[in-house]
Amino acid sequence: MPRLATTRRRSLPRLRGPRVLLTGLDLAHVHQHFRWNNDPELNRLDSELPFEREAFGPFAARFERMVYAPRPGDYDFEIHVEDGDKRQLVGVAFLAGAAGGPPRARIGVTLGERSAWGQGYGSEALRVLLDFAFGKAGLHRVTADAFSFNEAWCRTLLSVGFRKEGHLRDHLHRDDIFYDQILFGLLAHEHAASGDGAAEEAEAPAVGERG
Amino acid sequence: MAPAAAAPRILARSERVRFLPLQREHIHTHFQWNNDPELNRLDSELPFEKETFSLFKRRFEGMMRQPHDRYFEIHAEDNGLIGVAYIVEVSEANRHATVGVTIGDRDYWGKGYGREAMNLILQECFEELDLHRVRAEAFAYNDAWQRLVEGMGFTREGVERDYLRRDEQYYDKVIYALLEEEYRLHVQDA
Numbered sequence: 001m002p003r004l005a006t007t008r009r010r011s012l013p014r015l016r017g018p019r020v021l022l023t024g025l026d027l028a029h030v031h032q033h034f035r036w037n038n039d040p041e042l043n044r045l046d047s048e049l050p051f052e053r054e055a056f057g058p059f060a061a062r063f064e065r066m067v068y069a070p071r072p073g074d075y076d077f078e079i080h081v082e083d084g085d086k087r088q089l090v091g092v093a094f095l096a097g098a099a100g101g102p103p104r105a106r107i108g109v110t111l112g113e114r115s116a117w118g119q120g121y122g123s124e125a126l127r128v129l130l131d132f133a134f135g136k137a138g139l140h141r142v143t144a145d146a147f148s149f150n151e152a153w154c155r156t157l158l159s160v161g162f163r164k165e166g167h168l169r170d171h172l173h174r175d176d177i178f179y180d181q182i183l184f185g186l187l188a189h190e191h192a193a194s195g196d197g198a199a200e201e202a203e204a205p206a207v208g209e210r211g
Numbered sequence: 212m213a214p215a216a217a218a219p220r221i222l223a224r225s226e227r228v229r230f231l232p233l234q235r236e237h238i239h240t241h242f243q244w245n246n247d248p249e250l251n252r253l254d255s256e257l258p259f260e261k262e263t264f265s266l267f268k269r270r271f272e273g274m275m276r277q278p279h280d281r282y283f284e285i286h287a288e289d290n291g292l293i294g295v296a297y298i299v300e301v302s303e304a305n306r307h308a309t310v311g312v313t314i315g316d317r318d319y320w321g322k323g324y325g326r327e328a329m330n331l332i333l334q335e336c337f338e339e340l341d342l343h344r345v346r347a348e349a350f351a352y353n354d355a356w357q358r359l360v361e362g363m364g365f366t367r368e369g370v371e372r373d374y375l376r377r378d379e380q381y382y383d384k385v386i387y388a389l390l391e392e393e394y395r396l397h398v399q400d401a
Contacts, residue, residue, distance in 0.1 A: 050304050101257055102376035140381065141373050166369015166386055170344050173305040178343065183369050183386070 012075060013136065017128040020121055022077040022093060025067045029078065029089055034059050036092075036112035045150050046110060048172060073099025075137070079109070079125045081116060090116035093125050095133055095142075104141035105133060109156075123156045130160065134188045141187055147172055148180040161194045162186045222283060223335060228327045230283040230296065230335075233275045237284065237292050242267050244295075244315035253353050254313050256384075258377060281335070285314070285328045293319045296328045298336060306343035308336060326359055333363070337394050344390055350375055351383040364397040365389045 012024035025033070036042055037059055043051040066076050075098065079091040091111040098105035107129060109122050133139045144162055146153045158164070166183035173179075223230040233241070244250055245267055251259040262270075274282050279301050285294040294314035301308040312328045314320055336342045347365060349357045361367070365387035373381035389397075 048302065048305060102374070102381075104374065140376075141371075143371065163372075165371055168346075168368050168386065169366070169388060170390055171305065171307060173307075173343065183371065185372050187373055 012077065013132065015077070015128045015132050017124045019081060019083075020124050020128060021080045021082050021087065022125060022128055023080065025063070025076050025078055025092075027064065027067050030060055030063050032089055032112070033063055033092070036110065039112070042110060042112060044174070045147070045153070046108065050174070071099075073097055073105065075132075077129065079111070079121065081121060088113070088116075090121060091125070093129050095129065095137065095139075098133075098137060098139060102141070103139045104143065105137070105139055106143045106145070107133065108144065122153075123160055126156060126160050130186070130191060134191045139188065141185060142191075144184040144186075146182045146184065148182060154182060154184075157184045160186075161190055163190075223331045225327055225331055227288050228324060228331060229286045229288065230328075230331055231286055233271070233282050233284055233295075235272075235275070238268065238271055240292055240315070241271060241295070244313070247315070250313060250315060252377065253350070253356070254311065256375060283332075285312070285324070287319060287324065290316075290319075292316075293324060294328065296332050298332065298340070300346075301340070301342075306341065307346065308340070308342055308344075309346045309348065310336065311347065321355075325356075326362070329359060329363060333389070333394060337391055342391065344388055345394075347387045347389075349385045349387065351385060357385065357387075360387045360389075363389065364393050366393075 015022040034056060038053050040051045075095040077093045078089055079093055080087045081090050090113040093109045095105040095107055109126050111117055111122050133142050144157050162184040164182060165185045168181040168183060170178035171181035219231045219234055221229050221231060242264060246261050248259045280299040281297060283296045284292050285296055287293045293316040296312045298308050298310050310332050312325050314325050333345065336345045347360045367385060368388050369386045371384045374384035375382040
């Protein structure tokens, strides 16, 4: 595996909710991330590109860059579920593009572990990350998008305060069918006014979402 | 007659407008437009910041080589270079792209050159690249561009609120799109 010259990792804060803990990506977990990366069902929910299996070598190199040399303004987190002393890695969450321009970013959450679906962990992770985005990261606007068939993710976004801002017709082409993409946005003052936060125990709908 | 070998390839043409590839000999005109605060306000997401010539040159050369994004020089039949047009964020898998037109030469504003260039761009997108969906974006304060794309049959699909920051203020960005069947209808009507 290629080693990058810069091995000083940019440290990300640990973000904690009632049941989830968000930490920076850990190279020790590369195999689990690789498994999610090559999962066709997850790909269908989050990627604009048709599913294509990636070999371990290229993926590991890409993952290592995300850990040690992330693009400025990109924040990639692991989502862990905490239960007493036990901690289980169940997915990833990201903020992307938060540098070099107006204070805004795109957000996304993926629960890779099927056992973690439908229990509200996705919205909890989203809430924790939004607190960070509008708090420490100082953002003014957060964008999220969803494929029209990913209704669980749409509901989750609305439940944490996002507003639907647009409906992009036929944006996605998959298995010879065109699907729409729904565009969502949340502004800092709306987030503050909602009183929404990580401390709040949320009853969330089923999630299996990726950003 | 001009020697054919020396003349740049004409990539597309209509009544008053021709598309040529980006040419190194015009880099100073492009550089001037690039550092024009008023043009920047209309077509750039980033706040205006003067770019040095050497940085611009590197970026320009990158644009000339870009395999996926297509940049065109817009030439008026009665003059030379008057602006640029582009097709970017091309996705072959999804058959979509984003387009834009900037008329840099102010003498050619308000005379339908932008519309004519946009027509050529759409022809490229739907006839040559076989796209299904073409997207155009407009900043909330750019009324002329919004009128232009609406006049060409684009549908207003959404508004990204407070997307842009200019002069200590936030502005919305409007998203438009035209689908291939709508383009065909529009061409028939025209």
